[in-house]
Amino acid sequence: MEHEVFVPVDVETLRAVLADPARVAPCVPGLQQDADASAGPLSGRLKVRAGGHSITYRGALHIVAQEDGAYAVEGEGAEVRGTGSAKLALTVRLSPVDGGTTLRFTGTTSAEGRLAELSDDAAVSAAHRLLDRFAESLAATTATSAAPTASATAEAPDDVTDDQDVDDDGVDQGAESAGSVFDAPVPPPSLDPLAEAEFEVPDMPDGTLPDPGVEAAHARRTMIGRSAEEVDHAPPRGRYAPTPGPETASTTATLRWLAPAAALALASAVVVGRALRRRK
Template sequence: MEHEAFVPVPAETLRQALRDPARVARCVPGLQRDADAEAGPLSGRLKLRVANHSITYRGELHLVEQGRAFVVEGEGTEVRGGGSVKITLAIRPEPTDGGTTLTFTGSARAEGRLAELPAGPRTAAGHRILDRFAESLAAAAFEEPPLGGAQPPRAAAAGTDGPRGAEGPDGGPDAGDGTPVEG
């Protein structure tokens, strides 16, 4: 899979944000982080919407800087069912006029419910997640890193975690404005 997203933020500012796992976790659409601090900021439940299906995975992501790219490796198992997913994704922030192009290159292997769905909706859902991640990362890029590793406060409203990771009226992740994310 390959995908690109433009954000009006300098590349070095995005690289700094990508070096902060807690900030990255807040930008992953549909991620509900584990409360256990030892589990790491990129572990928890990830709810995906593909076509008319909602699939929740429990797992973790690992983010490592390699040269000018950031490599994400992750795996998870279905909360309900026997399926699993593994992903490898390289994120390369490249300066462009007026901001940065984030180039995503990667692959995923799925078993279970996700693997049974048609390729078109799976790809569209993947691109939508990457676009939403890029938008959230751009918005979070200018946040000050927390002192002493403390987590900055997150917005809370009526049982949601705010725009990033919020759930829409159908229980699936939304676009940050109450609009459900569909596949």
């Protein structure tokens, strides 16, 4: 199997990443590292998608630098669900080109179980896709690690700017200290609620000051909005309104009660008169 991938990263940066297994592990797509730190950063579970199937292997990868500048990658794993296994032997060569580096992968793979049941085209396509994603992760990792360094360099201030007037002792006499604003005295607030109120004083024809009583009345009208005379003559409303007196009984109501009483008295007189006549 042979495959080439372009990475927009210089050769030396890629060599620094490939020399550190801890930095290579996040770049391997589908790798779930073991919780045991003694197993190595490139040990764990690797999920591979090939031919519309997902196969998970448990194993380890090893990267060894060669004398000619290439890197030897060896790996083996067993299926988590099943009895199959797979082995990998690759050689990675880095070639500098304009704008980045070309990674050349050459090697062989052997498999038993579910991966061996797939066609050769499906297995090769899955391997190429895995290597492409690995190269993309390498580029993203190097770009992320280089971003903080570049930002820190850009944000570092110069020792002395051009617009500063620095004396011989190295102190900028024209610069104000950060605490100068807080050192200014602040007057205490006044306790008089009318101390900051503004009142309009009418002009007198003779140039004299108006009577203090008139000025106070004017201020009261300005703040309250209604004069004392308007408040005194305003009719009370609501709970302060006067309670009306009880209404007197009408003549009709009195006659309504007297008529039955008179009829009862007349009937009683008739009955008594008839009784007296019978006795005689």
